[in-house]
Amino acid sequence: MSEQKQMSFLQHLDELRWRLVRIAIAVICVGVVIWIFQEWIMNHLFLSLKDKDFISFKLMCKYLNVCVEDTSVKMQSMTMSGQFNYAMTMCIMGGIIVSSPYIFYQIWAFVKPGLKQNELKAAKGLVFFVSLCFITGILFGYFVVAPLTVQFFSSFQISSSIENNFTISSYMGTVISTVFYTGLLFLLPIASFILAKIGLIDAAFLKKYRRHAIVVILILAAVITPPDILSQIIVSIPIIGLYEIGILVAKRVEKKR
Numbered sequence: 397m398s399e400q401k402q403m404s405f406l407q408h409l410d411e412l413r414w415r416l417v418r419i420a421i422a423v424i425c426v427g428v429v430i431w432i433f434q435e436w437i438m439n440h441l442f443l444s445l446k447d448k449d450f451i452s453f454k455l456m457c458k459y460l461n462v463c464v465e466d467t468s469v470k471m472q473s474m475t476m477s478g479q480f481n482y483a484m485t486m487c488i489m490g491g492i493i494v495s496s497p498y499i500f501y502q503i504w505a506f507v508k509p510g511l512k513q514n515e516l517k518a519a520k521g522l523v524f525f526v527s528l529c530f531i532t533g534i535l536f537g538y539f540v541v542a543p544l545t546v547q548f549f550s551s552f553q554i555s556s557s558i559e560n561n562f563t564i565s566s567y568m569g570t571v572i573s574t575v576f577y578t579g580l581l582f583l584l585p586i587a588s589f590i591l592a593k594i595g596l597i598d599a600a601f602l603k604k605y606r607r608h609a610i611v612v613i614l615i616l617a618a619v620i621t622p623p624d625i626l627s628q629i630i631v632s633i634p635i636i637g638l639y640e641i642g643i644l645v646a647k648r649v650e651k652k653r
Contacts, residue, residue, distance in 0.1 A: 415502045422498050423491035430490045434483050437490075442571060443471070445546045452543045467550035469560045471567060482568045489572050493534055493579070497527035526586050533582025537575035541631055545574055581616070581635055588642030592649040599646040602639070609639050 430437060444450050448466045457463035473479045492499070504523045508516065549570075550560060591597045602609075617631040 412506060415506050419495070419499050419502050422495040423488065425491075426494045427487035427491035430487045431483070434486065437486065442486075442568065445543045445571065446550050450543055452539050453547070464547050465551070467547065467560070469550045469562055471564055472561055473564045475565075478564055482564050485568065485572065489576065493576070496530055497523070500526050500530075522586075526583065529582045529586055530579045533579035534575055536582065536634060537578030541578050542571050542574050544630070545570060578631075582638060584635070584638040585641045585645050589645045589649065592646040597646060598650055599643050602643045602646055606639070606643075610636060613639065 446467050446469055447453075448464050453464050475481075500523050511519065546567075550562075553560070588597070588602065592599075613632055613635045614628065617628045617635065
């Protein structure tokens with residue numbers, strides 16, 4: 397009997413290994429494509445965030461009457477391997493983000509056989525909604541949070557005699573982390589669903605601590621955005637909306653239970 401359990405355990409490990417291999421292959425394939433077009437991606441997707449012609453700034457100027465100017469920031473690499481390292485980082489992170497629906501599917505496919513029939517029914521469409529929330533957060537981070545952050549720190553000066561010369565590691569690190577963490581924040585409704593499903597939270601709990609959550613959200617918005625009120629409000633509103641969606645999700649879970 398113990399031998400059968402051991403074989404079953406080894407089979408699970410083997411399946412996990414192959415799932416991880418598939419994920420790695422997907423990330424590498426996307427990363428290779430990004431590497432081939434790295435110059436275009438760097439110029440049009442990353443460095444364009446500081447230009448006034450970036451689409452988000454155009455829309456802000458047109459509809460909110462908040463216009464920005466081009467920044468005179470210069471980019472430099474201070475270490476011998478600096479540009480290579482961040483080209484690799486761009487490929488890996490880009491591969492993870494683009495492959496995220498496939499990664500979520502592989503994780504789900506590994507967990508799925510261990511669930512009961514009613515749990516499978518309750519988790520129907522989970523991969524789709526996780527992917528949708530994460531990608532929506534990534535897009536929001538890229539088109540809203542990252543450009544505001546870059547614009548603020550690019551134009552901010554203590555003294556006119558000090559020139560802004562950013563290292564590529566500082567610039568890329570700020571943009572990539574901002575976009576990725578915003579994507580994770582948009583998984584709040586999914587977290588509410590899972591926690592409500594296993595009984596750790598309910599709608600009453602989320603309502604009770606709504607004010608505390610809003611304070612935490614404002615702090616998070618202050619951390620991932622530049623220290624100006626407009627940017628914090630723009631980032632906070634959708635996250636607070638996601639918290640409210642989490643309350644509705646928890647209510648629905650309770651009703652079904």
